[in-house]
Amino acid sequence: MTPANPMTRRKDRIDDLAATAGSDRAAAVREAGSVDEKPGVSLIASAWQRLRRSPVFLIGAAITLVFVVLALVSPLIAPHDPAANLLLDQVRPQSNPIPGPQPGYPLGADDVGRDLLSRLLVGSQQTLIVGVFATIFGLTGGMTLGILAGAFGGWVDSLVMRIVDVLLSIPSLLLAFSIAALATRPSQLTVIIAVAAVQVPIFARLLRGSMLAQRHSDHVLAARALGVTERAVVFRHMLPNSLGPVIVQSTLVLAVSIIDAAALSFLGLGNPNDRQPEWGQMLGRAQPFIYDNPHLAVYPALCIIVVALGFTLMGESLREALDPKTRR
Amino acid sequence: MARFLIRRLLQMVLVVFVLSVMLFLWLRALPGGTVSAILGERATPETRAALTKALGLDEPIWVQYGKFLWRALHGDFGTSTRVLPGADALDIFLTRLPATIELSAFALVFAVALGIPLGYVAARRANSPVDSGLVILSLVGVAVPVFFLAFFLKYQFAVDHNWFPVSGRQDNLSCTRITNFFVLDGLLTRELDCSASALKHLVLPSIALGTIPFAVIFRITRASVLDVLGEDYVRTAESKGLTARVVRGRHVLRNAMLPVVTTIGLQTGLLLAGAVLTEKVFNWGGIGNALADAFQYRDYSVLQILILAAALIYVVINLLVDISYAIIDPRVRTR
């Protein structure tokens, strides 16, 4: 749980999660390996059974579903072009900085006369993109390092893990901030990269942990004994079995990324181009208006909170469902 | 044990060294720099060149790093150019640190005071609506961007109701400073109004900063109480007919607290290092705020010491946690 912040990403928590892969597998192997054709309740099936009954999961899944659908169809249902300064002529900094709600513009406009409702709707798209790509980048980077470390062990492992430790020793927001600050030409991509970079060491540690847990497990030993190449062992056997925790972590990271992107924007390191709206950016840029026109900040903030909550709820209940300890 | 310690210490030194190199390179790779931050619109090629030279920024980067390292090993971390011009960077760190520790401590108190009881309640009623509600609530706290929560708190309780101050650490009371822990200083000097004022200033930022550790502590407490509740000895105790109170106090809480305490320890380090946003929003004169200022004006010396120190604190706390593990569980040492 609690992805939203630097503070929560502790090594041991990552390792806890990693361990679930090993033990799940061990348990599953025991079940599967215990001879028979009996349709023993598979891990996934039992997890699903518990998830189906969990209100926490259902709420999370519902929010996520609505969000994803919205991101896909929003350009079609948005009443106006989110980049068009339709109400610019009404904007007067000293008397009417933010055009209010009016026919055709149920939420009014922003400070340069763009329809706020359309921007919120279409904003879901970029927000999803930030979340998804940050997660993918983080995962890819982490996977590369984690596989290197977990698969080979030895000095490769030591080296990689020391680098990971150095990265983990920097508070995550600072790390994202540092990387975003390096961008000579800030854009949505640099924001995504900055946010993703924070996830790399976490995924790396996670994957390495779960692979280590499997190195000596029966199915890996068996595969080795059968003469399966090291490569195949890593990619066919170890990696797929690590996916459980990775999926859980990814769900959580999606939420973190969206919130971190908002924080970057708040600190002035976001994407300066706001023609394609994104909620974090909208929230960050609403700062000067937050006092007299709090709705400019409150709406995107609510969107972020709800969506981050959705992903987090889903991730948390997934984690619990996959954790053998809670299966008693 | 000694070997374990030495190995960990060496590793720690290595991590800090690598970090210092990375940090140094990073700072110099940043677009812009001290010189243009100081000169602003008024910069001319001549003044720019003169200032660059005066600050020693025209030398090759490895020479600069060598000098930095040499000085740092002698306890000289350079001079601030902007956060407090002319001041020793180490001094800045040392005067700002108490502010951050004070804030973190209170945030932690908030998180613990709320997280443990609620976590316990949630675990006792696992899978009930109360439990789900509390879990969702703790996650909401986490999903709210810190700066937004902070603004909201300020608006409701400082501007609208005037119950708490908007920002800063203390009213302007000309208090005596001894340790720079304002609450403590007030008690030491018997300037109780100073302590009171400092306490009042602490409330809102502590809540803002404490929300996330609260969620973590809540979750750990819940999970670990759940674990313990499933243990045989608790069932035995219950079946023996011991009162609920005795079971709770003597068996459940005590055994469930170990992981919670570890978590609290780890949270402390992260709080210290992670208060940038909260400090910025509440104009708190701590490390996080200095860091933001230093970054904005490219105050290299201050940035270097603040980031290195934050990392060092984190690494040391991790080391302490690992050592305590090693003491408790000998198996760890051989890992």
Next chain:
Amino acid sequence: MTLKRTAPLVLLTAAALSMTACAESQRDDSGGSGGGSADSNVKDTFTFGAAGAPELFDPLYATDGETFRVTRQIHSGLLGIKPGTADIQPELAESWEPSDDGLSWTFNLRQGVKFSDGTDFNAEAVCYNLDRMYNQKGAGQTAAEYWTYFFGTFSDDPENSLYKSCEAKDANTAVVDITRTTSSFPTILSLASFAIQSPKALEEGDANNVKAQGEGFTYPDYSMNPVGVGPYKLASYDEANKTVNLVANENWYGEAPKTKNLVFKIIPDESTRRQELQAGSIDGYDLPNPVDWKGLKDAGNNVEIRDAFNVLYIGLNPERNPKLKDLKVRQAIAYATNRDQMVKTQLPEGAAVASQFIPPAVSGYNESIQPYAYDPEKAKQLLQEAGAEGMTLKFAFPTEVSRPYMPDPQKIHAAFTKDLQAVGIKVQEVSKPWNGGYLDDVSANGAYDAWLLGWTGDYNAADNFLGTFFSSPKTNDFHTNVLPWGQQLSDDLKKADAIVDEDERATAYQDLNQQIVEKYLPAIPVSHSPPALVVSDKVEGLVPSPLTAETFDTVTVQK
């Protein structure tokens, strides 16, 4: 607590509706520590929200407005600034006159003036101070940035220095010799940097002992213990609590300040300053965001608008983009940009489209010049004539900054980008943080074709604007050396600046302004924007200054 935790979602939603409604502030009167004022209706403390910490208190080494705001209360110069205007007035010098050649200036000093340490102010103190500035060595030269900027060089390079010598004729007469005539002298002596400080204190505090050490300068004790002539003196700088405390200077020659204590509370974040004002914990702050003006007024505060003393322009670099060498292309950009709309929708009331590169308050302003109209058709036609249709323009703006002349650069840039695209110019948008390379790229690197930048005047002289922009053609931001008239313009500006007679000089500048805008157009003047400062309704007697040179000794704060 539980209630608070269960409520966030509900509260958050409610917040959207409720926050706008509540404007009334409940005041907390605990501000003044220990009363003692004669008038019981008046507070003895005025608390001002400053946007940044002062660097130090020796103005010679200071470089930013937040520092000068403080030093102006504790120091005075030979010349002062008439409250509410950009014009000079007598301060420590009661009168002054030049010799016929304009190279020797006699200052008749105010009598009976003492520094805040009780020592006497006299002609020797004046010369001691000027010589001290002139004789800076080593790191001190680099740190004394304003001296370098306005006087050129120091005693080790007398050829290039504007300052020559100072002589104390008698106790109350100082004669200052300069090396060339310029409109800037003696006006520059009104700058906060060149304040006269107590020779004794300078001596004892080892004031010139600036050293470069470890990527920064270290300053001597004096820089934290200033002794000058001013209505206030420094009581304490509480760095841990980010507060600067000033108290009335009992040795001040003038009328005692109306409010005994002056406190600067350092609050970098603008919305926090606003909240502090609403909560009553500060009495005023500088540079409220224009979008806040209405809300601040509605809440009963007084938004004091200063006269605009700045200019925003679109800079152009013909060296990087040779298409810009053609006057028609530069004019096309002027015609293409809807500056009128930008000013109306983004800048505060009182802002105006700029027709030239100096604001109306500066002598030499030419009333007859009309700004280029918004005329996209004409722009297209000019581009066509120049064979520059579809040209690409790398157009930059700074992030992480708000200047009085451009409250939100990103928005201004976005508006102009749209306009330029409408006439067929392909805009390549670039941004960089203000301190993070933007200024380097504009000046040192010449990395942009076009960019947003501006200037706030230091004092009332056309040279402070035009000279800054367009002289030294080889090194100025506009790369005028690649344009046929670059050197000519620079020479003409120098000539105009050297004219001793004021009216004659003003006429010369008026002609130059016309020439610059109509024949040269090295950049596009955009707007003059008035900065404001806001005080609560309890505050009286604050006179806003176009140069942001307010002194706070006339301020009273009602309880």
